[in-house]
Amino acid sequence: MSLFLLKRLALIPVSLLLVVTLSFALLALIPGDPAYVIAGPFPSDEDVAIVQQELGLDQPVWVQFKTYLANVAQGDFGRSLYTQRPVVEDILRLAPNTIELIIPSIILAMVLGIGIGIMAAYYGDRSYGRLARGVTGVIQSTPDFVMALLLIYVFFFLMGVAPAPVGRTGLGDVTLLRWTGFPLVDALLTGQWATAGVLLRHMVLPVLTIGIVYSAYFARTTRATMGAALRSPQVEFARANGLSERRVVWYAFLDARTPIVTYSVILLAAMSGGVIIVETVFAWPGIGRWGLDSIVELDIPAAQGFIVVTGAITLTLYILLDLLTRYLDPRVKYE
Amino acid sequence: MNRRSSAIRAAAASALLVIALAACQPPEDAEEMDVGQDASQDDGAIEPDESAQAGVDATTLNYAIPSLTDNLDFSVAGQMGLPWRYAGYNFGSTLFSYDVAELQEQGCAAFPEPDAVNGELAASWEFDAARNVYTITLRDDVVSAFGNPLTTEDVAWSVERHFETDNSAVVDYQLIADYPDDPISIIDDLTFEMAVNSPTTLDLGIHATWPGHAIMDSTKMLEHATDDDPWAEEWARDNWAGFGPWIVDDFVPGERLVLVVNENFYGDRGNVERVVYDAIPESSSRLQLITQTEVDIVAGLSFDQLQSLQGIDGVDVSDCVGPRRDLITFNQEDGPFADARVREAVSLAIDRQALVDGPYRGFAAPAIRGLHQGMPYPDEDPELLYDEYAPDAAAALLTEAGFDGGLDEPVELIINDARPGAHAEDVAVFLQGQLSQIGIELVIQPIASSAEFLERWGEGRFQAAIYMEQPLIAEPGTTLTLHHLCESAIQNVTGFCNPNFDEAALAVNSLLPGAERDEATRQAAEVILKDNPFNYLVDRQCQLSVSSDIEGYRHYPHCELMVHHLDM
Secondary structure (H helix, E strand, O other): OHHHHHHHHHHHHHHHHHHHHHHHHHHHHOOOOOHHHHOOOOOOHHHHHHHHHHHOOOOOHHHHHHHHHHHHHOOOOOEOOOOOOEHHHHHHHHHHHHHHHHHHHHHHHHHHHHHHHHHHHHHOOOHHHHHHHHHHHHHHOOOHHHHHHHHHHHHHHHOOOOOOOOOOOOOOOOEEEEOOOOHHHHHHHOOOHHHHHHHHHHHHHHHHHHHHHHHHHHHHHHHHHHHHHHOOHHHHHHHHOOOOHHHHHHHHHHHHHHHHHHHHHHHHHHHOOOOHHHHHHOOOOOHHHHHHHHHHOOOHHHHHHHHHHHHHHHHHHHHHHHHHHHHHOOOOOOO | OOHHHHHHHHHHHHHHHHHHHHHOOOOOOOEEEEOOEOOOOOOOOOOHHHHHHHHHHOOEEEEEEOOOOOOOOHHHHHHHOHHHHHHHHHHOOOOEEEOOOOOHHHHOOOOOOOOOEEEOOEEEEEEOOOOOEEEEEEOOOOEOOOOOEOOHHHHHHHHHHHHHHOHHHHHHHHHHOOOOOOOEEEOOOOEEEEEOOOOOOOOOHHHHOOHHHOOEOHHHHHHOOOOOOOOOHHHHOOOOOEOOOEEEEEEEOOOEEEEEEOOOOOOOOOOOOEEEEEEOOOHHHHHHHHHOOOOOEEOOOOHHHHHHHOOOOOEEEEEEEEEEEEEEEEOOOOOHHHOHHHHHHHHHOOOHHHHHHOOOOOOEEEOOEOOOOOOOOOOOOHHHEOOOOOHHHHHHHHHHOOOOOOOOOOEEEEEEOOEEOOOHHHHHHHHHHHHHOOOOOEEEEEOOOHHHHHHHHHHOOOOEEEEEEOOOOOOHHHHHHHHOOOOOOOOOOOOOOOHHHHHHHHHHHHOOOOHHHHHHHHHHHHHHHHHOOOEEEEEEEEEEEEEOOOEOOOOOOOOOOOHHHOEO
């Protein structure tokens, strides 16, 4: 196990290097020159050339790449071409907001989806089973931006019970003591209960949006794996021994949980790049929107920083998934 | 493991966690921040606790905008277009401004004369006989939020900073006006001379139009200057040291900007004590915020959203004259559009009124003149107007040019939301339909990246493009020299060249207001109408959705509010 872990950890920098190289090459192929934006609203050719020189954009791509790699090796991800802010600063500011959004969202999606999936699997073609399948189908066919706008319209606009979709806090000031950089965590740890309440209230709709939308995928996965587990010989044997249905369902879930956990980690890794549409609709200051803007506007240092960070998170999560899978099911071997 | 021992273990773990949470306190040096980022707190700035309480008590104006700058240094941020514009003008601290309060509908219906400036930081000014040297005296009652009085050193340092760090400033100072490299000469603490190579209409007006020309508190800025950063750009990213009506209380880059009253401000103001700019990217959210009265002002709504707000109680939609013009243009270096008759045919084939009624929902005016119709202009001459919509005449003109039945090849039309806005695609589809009637097939090519779009625009790598002309100020000299001069245009992207136009436009830019300038303006406008270097579509207006409770609203030619005049 230790050797397995060490081998996987050793692969992270190699994998990241490949990701950085590939992404740098792809970004270089995207048409457009940010110097035309940075040089001002009415740039002359000379103005553009000056900006290109200042930002190193006039260098060959391989020279830019070499310089970038050398800086990254020293922990310097460079500065945004547009804002001149250190990329690391932006990442540290925005990533906690995304993490505080996606973790409760995944948990909600799992709870909802597993519940619906178990219902669908257990009741099969009976009414509850059909209801569960119907709900799954409806949710799965609803895009996340539709869900978001619907929730805002109903709970904020019509009913007035949800706060305005204006980001993590309301339109007034909320001041925190910074400790970990995660706003909700900091508010809870420092006893700023009013602030924590504001943060939690503003999380409700975006978490509901993501949680409901992604619950459908958990539901389908759970239904498939639970359906097979409920028909397995061991479950049949458990019933034959007179165990309660609750215990039988629990045993079936234990048998079916590995794919569900696998899916949740994969989803978490995918979301680590941010849930862009939800971030946009709710004005959530997350890393997804920032990363997308960086790529579209060819803010190369910011885009590369985004790719490296999300790549590192993804690789780490996959290693954790391998370990977790092996713990949940000792029959799994990777060597 | 039996159930009882599991429960005991869980209870023990929970108890330990609660004790740990109760015992945890942040370290003494924990920083204070707003959500997302800790804005750099500086000497003299309001402490967060005070700010929070001030926020509760102050008359606060909430302003929802599509995007907010990431950088408070206007030398950098000013390059980035709209995200900066929404808040940037309110920092003030300029030598001059335009007084729109006395204009028709407080500036809503008419632009000010470009040389009719009021003093802001400048108390008085005069010029020599040749008008090559302005002698300007500063107000003696101006103090920055950091307690430093305004002096001519601040002016000299700020202007030098503009030249060194701001590409736009160089364009303004030396292409729109005609300043030398080092225009400022200090006479004493409050008096300085400002030299120009030759007088133009906007010698003083450029200081009233662009907050990138703001005068900074150089004493404060220099405290944060280093050898590597002599202009304090690092500090200026998150801080503002000017002499205007506001100081920065909180800044979360790209998300929120909170301004509070500069108690040392010299000018008159309304009762707004605090302004909160929130970046809300989703326009439907901004629409809901204004209808639910959660915010007081909203910018950046689409035309159909603005239309939906009309008639809603508690919300006013202001629709005022603005300097921008939307246009379609074509590469004129070769191909069919090198022929002026083909471009004129395009102009005749576009029903501008229908365009305004359609995609613009009435929130624009059909372009009727070679120059923006709101500009100070020579007397209206029927020959100086765009011809009416006449597709038959357009088709006949194409035939005369040798394109009987239209063009053989489709024309790629590039568009981007950055310019003219989110309605670009609607406009493109409309034009596609209109021009198809005369046999010109437009193939719409949306460009997602503004960087790519502006690169292609700047290099002239397009067949056709929809664009928004956005001059610094609605003033003929500026507009005429931006795009259409043969050699010396700031940005000639179409390849258009007409020596008659050059002669007239350069005269407009160099002459002072009077009959001679009016005649040159007329000649230049006539060339635009006939030769169509750009096919102007509409004269844009400025729209804001404002709570009906707000008074004291003045409409500035840059389309943004100066909120310190407002009363709530």
